[in-house]
Amino acid sequence: MPVLLSPPEAANLLPVPGVRLGVTEAAIRKLNRRDLTLIELAPGSRVAGVFTQNRFCAAPVQVCKQHLPQGDIRALVINTGIANAGTGEQGLAASNATCDAVAGLLDIEARQVLPFSTGVILEQLPVEKLVAGLPGAQAALQADGWYEAAHGIMTTDTIAKARSVQVNVGGKTVTLTGISKGAGMIKPNMATMLGFLATDADVAQPLLDVLVKEAADLSFNSITVDGDTSTNDSFILMATGQAGNPTITDAASADYAALRAAVVELSIWLAQAIVRDGEGATKFITLRIEGGADREECRKVGYAIGHSPLVKTAFFASDPNLGRILAAIGYAGIADLDVSRLRVWLASAGEEVLVAEKGGRALSYQEEAGARVMQEAEITVRVDLARGEASTTMWSCDFSYDYVKINADYRS
Incomplete structure (x- = not known):
């Protein structure tokens, strides 16, 4: 649905x-x-x-x-x-x-x-x-x-x-x-x-x-x-x-x-x-990438997160395995990204949770809070690259079992 x-x-x-x-x-x-x-x-x-x-x-x-x-x-x-x-x-x-x-x-x-x-x-x-x-x-x-x-x-x-x-x-x-x-x-x-x-x-x-x-x-x-x-x-x-x-x-x-x-x-x-209405989707994910040197590198980060099967399956499971988001940001293609300045939040239903800062897990982060956010049908991932004033907003969804079923049966 x-x-x-x-x-x-x-x-x-x-x-x-x-x-x-x-x-x-x-x-x-x-x-x-x-x-x-x-x-x-x-x-x-x-x-x-x-x-x-x-x-x-x-x-x-x-x-x-x-x-x-x-x-x-x-x-x-x-x-x-x-x-x-x-x-x-x-x-x-x-x-x-x-x-x-x-x-x-x-x-x-x-x-x-x-x-x-x-x-x-x-x-x-x-x-x-x-x-x-x-x-x-x-x-x-x-x-x-x-x-x-x-x-x-x-x-x-x-x-x-x-x-x-x-x-x-x-x-x-x-x-x-x-x-x-x-x-x-x-x-x-x-x-x-x-x-x-x-x-x-x-x-x-x-x-x-x-x-x-x-x-x-x-x-x-x-x-x-x-x-x-x-x-x-x-x-x-x-x-x-x-x-x-x-x-x-x-x-x-x-x-x-x-x-x-x-x-x-x-x-x-x-x-x-x-x-x-993404095939098999159960979560609608907004990707808000801020603080980029230009809009194009913000889009690179957004695509890396939004495309990652590991990130998408974690969202489907409501599993706050959020290191997958950091990994996606890291391979997005920004060669001189200073991860020690980067910050990542999860948000939904009026609640925003700081997940990562200073190159690792935020001291204030509690996994219970991350799990609570990921239970929602609409989730925002906000990333501050701390490199400039550029920003972009993109949209993606999770991967469920049904995605495989739909595409495996597509021609039948």
Whole structure:
């Protein structure tokens, strides 16, 4: 079960003017499963995105990278079950054929379509099933289709991830709604996930391109479940421009600041939801690394702790075997780290416990206090590197027996 995460309610997901979504069952990998989602954007919409840095990136990612810079994107199509990664020229042909089919249905050009896939790697996409399912997805297009779409993009997720927020921009109420999927193979850059966030704000394309990268860096690129970087990761930000606000063109303006804050807030929520639903997760762990010489070395420490199987299994067992955290910090890659100045705390439910200082166990530390904190479902690990003013916050989860079961049985 997800860690303190409730399923979305359809009534709480707000339509974004200029966006319609349709979901259907195309039997791409399994029968009786919502596995094909079509998103239609109104003319004039602007789209920006960031993608996996895995060199073995999937065919749909390659096609997206070709289509997105050309602008005037009018549709997105997402299938689950088959990732269409490690599929060579045949996989590329399948992604292009998907775009051709969507273009024919919507009377647009193939270059105006962005394809996305998630699921099993190294298996060919049954493009004939996908194409046959598209008319059903088109027939289901509706403005309030976010709830169905959140379910339609799931793979090993146990819960759909979706949320809406509204903010005042230029005297107009601007709506933002987003969905994400992911539970395993999660590690930036990006994490093994798909994220789609739409707003009706009017924002210039150059600022949208900056905003999607900033939001991803503070959210989806700050989570880890298991340290594996996927072949298909994509985060897409869509702006239809139908809210009626003056076009945002200045990154220093109050309007951009308001929109940026809302996009980042929603992106962080969607990213945290992925970690809370991490495969087999029972603990949600916040990693707050402070006092770094720069943000990058803070992230190195956060990743080292968040990736460590020894740390993660200790959290699952609620075992304050906290030397594992010190070991992870020590191998994070900061060659001149002075461990005699470093301090480490555990915190949860209003209680913070100093664990380590001056190169070893804090004199005040009692294992009973550490065990009490580790019993909680939400735990914060705070590390002060005592090297500067930089800091970062990241999110991870524990490893349970179920993680192995889920991934051992994934293809069955």
